Amino acid sequence: MQQKTLWINQIKGLCICLVVVYHSVITFYPHLYAFQHPWSETLSKCWIYFNLYLAPFRMPVFFFISGFLIKRYVAEVPWKGCVDKRIWHIVYVLALWGLLQWLALRQLNGWLAPERDLGNAANAAYADNPGEFLYGMLTASTSLWYLYALVVYFVFCKLFVRAKAPLLVALAVLSVAINYLPLPWWGMNSVLRNVIYYALGAWYGTAVMTWLTTALPRKAFVPLLVFALAAVALYFKGIPLLMALLSIFVIMKLFWRASHVIQPRENNWLNVVGSNTIAIYTTHRILVEGASLVLIKQVSGHAFTATSELALLLTYPLLSLFVCTLFGLLVRQISRRLTDDLLFSPPAKRALATS
Numbered sequence: 001m002q003q004k005t006l007w008i009n010q011i012k013g014l015c016i017c018l019v020v021v022y023h024s025v026i027t028f029y030p031h032l033y034a035f036q037h038p039w040s041e042t043l044s045k046c047w048i049y050f051n052l053y054l055a056p057f058r059m060p061v062f063f064f065i066s067g068f069l070i071k072r073y074v075a076e077v078p079w080k081g082c083v084d085k086r087i088w089h090i091v092y093v094l095a096l097w098g099l100l101q102w103l104a105l106r107q108l109n110g111w112l113a114p115e116r117d118l119g120n121a122a123n124a125a126y127a128d129n130p131g132e133f134l135y136g137m138l139t140a141s142t143s144l145w146y147l148y149a150l151v152v153y154f155v156f157c158k159l160f161v162r163a164k165a166p167l168l169v170a171l172a173v174l175s176v177a178i179n180y181l182p183l184p185w186w187g188m189n190s191v192l193r194n195v196i197y198y199a200l201g202a203w204y205g206t207a208v209m210t211w212l213t214t215a216l217p218r219k220a221f222v223p224l225l226v227f228a229l230a231a232v233a234l235y236f237k238g239i240p241l242l243m244a245l246l247s248i249f250v251i252m253k254l255f256w257r258a259s260h261v262i263q264p265r266e267n268n269w270l271n272v273v274g275s276n277t278i279a280i281y282t283t284h285r286i287l288v289e290g291a292s293l294v295l296i297k298q299v300s301g302h303a304f305t306a307t308s309e310l311a312l313l314l315t316y317p318l319l320s321l322f323v324c325t326l327f328g329l330l331v332r333q334i335s336r337r338l339t340d341d342l343l344f345s346p347p348a349k350r351a352l353a354t355s
Contacts, residue, residue: 006264006271007255008065013274014251015062017321018054020284023143024320025051027292029313032299036306043313056235059146059190060197060244061251066150067157067201068209074158074202086154092346094147097282098137101125101144104286112293122186125285140187143285147278149191153198164203171196175241197244212252273325278344279335280328287324 029044073082105125109116118126124136125143135141140148160167175196182189200208216224231242264271273280295316299309335343 006266006268007259008069009274010264010268010270011061011251011255011274012065012277013270013272014255015058015065016273016277016280017270017325018058019062019146019281020288020321020324021317022051022054022058023285023288024292024317024324027288028295028316031292031296034300034302035309036302036304037310040306040310040313043310047313047317056240056243057247057251059194061248062146063149063153063194063197064201064205064208064248064252067153067198067203068205069201070154071202071205074154074161079158082154082158087151089346090147090151093278093282093344094144094151095137096343097147098124098133098142098144101142101282101285102127102133105289108286108290108293112290113297139185140191141185142187144282145187145190146281148187149194149198152191153195153202156195157199157202161203164199168196168199168203171199172241176239179238179240196241197248209252212249213256272329276329276332279332280325282344283328283331284324287327288320291320291323 025047029047032041032044035041035044070086073086102125106127109118109126119128122136122141123143124133124141127133127136137148142148157164175193178189178192183192227242228246231246234241235243266272295312298304299312304312332341332344335341
């Protein structure tokens with residue numbers, strides 16, 4: 001991997017780590033209802049709110065980088081050269097792991113929490129029948145909505161690359177409007193909210209990256225401070241757009257500066273994770289679901305001592321992150337060695353590679 005792209009790959013690693021932490025928190029802490037230690041409830045709420053405030057720092061930069069990395073396909077490569085890698089490949093992984101998640105999560109809930117009512121759970125992974133599952137997948141009501149978005153975003157950006165300037169403004173308006181006029185499908189709302197960041201990377205990624213990797217003059221400090229204050233104020237008013245753009249700037253700038261202080265290496269943990277984001281993204285949700293179903297009963301049933309309970313609540317998202325990343329990497333290695341990467345690559349592509 002080229003040295004200049006390692007720091008970008010490390011940001012991808014950070015983003016997928018934040019995604020794993022997000023799912024670890026939302027499937028566990030809000031469902032706890034009985035505590036022993038007097039600090040346990042407060043600690044649980046701290047994780048919930050911390051997870052909430054991390055939102056602008058999680059998906060926007062992930063999508064910006066995703067758009068930036070495929071900008072050549074959007075602007076230069078003909079459709080024929082894009083369909084396999086940029087559309088079919090992702091659709092295959094989305095369909096396969098959407099199905100595997102549905103089967104796994106239904107089985108886990110039936111086994112570990114048969115009393116749990118999933119009738120109102122608007123997620124394809126909790127569907128009662130194939131029809132509901134298909135409807136959930138088509139409306140992006142799935143934990144894998146990031147993959148759904150990658151396909152839709154790429155097609156959109158390539159189709160309308162010649163009208164990118166006015167459309168970017170429209171996408172900014174859409175990103176704000178969807179917070180006040182949401183669609184009935186939570187996943188689709190997320191898709192529409194984040195398209196601007198992917199489009200920014202795909203259409204203007206080169207210019208933005210040149211600006212991000214250039215030392216800012218001192219006179220830029222005051223405008224940047226004003227922008228940051230406005231971003232914070234609007235964020236607490238329910239408009240996260242400026243905060244998300246600020247997060248892209250801050251994260252990219254910090255990692256770029258760090259890459260000049262500490263030389264990034266291919267075997268660096270964040271780089272390894274960043275090189276296997278799809279494997280970790282698709283597999284972690286099953287592990288998180290199983291762990292939460294087991295631990296919710298144990299914590300609420302006072303199976304731990306008060307001190308052990310507090311220690312678990314303090315470290316659970318980090319422990320979950322460690323286990324899920326290792327598991328995702330393991331599954332990817334098994335897929336490559338035993339199935340020619342069938343779990344993450346469509347059969348047609350594998351056949352062409354070996355012919």
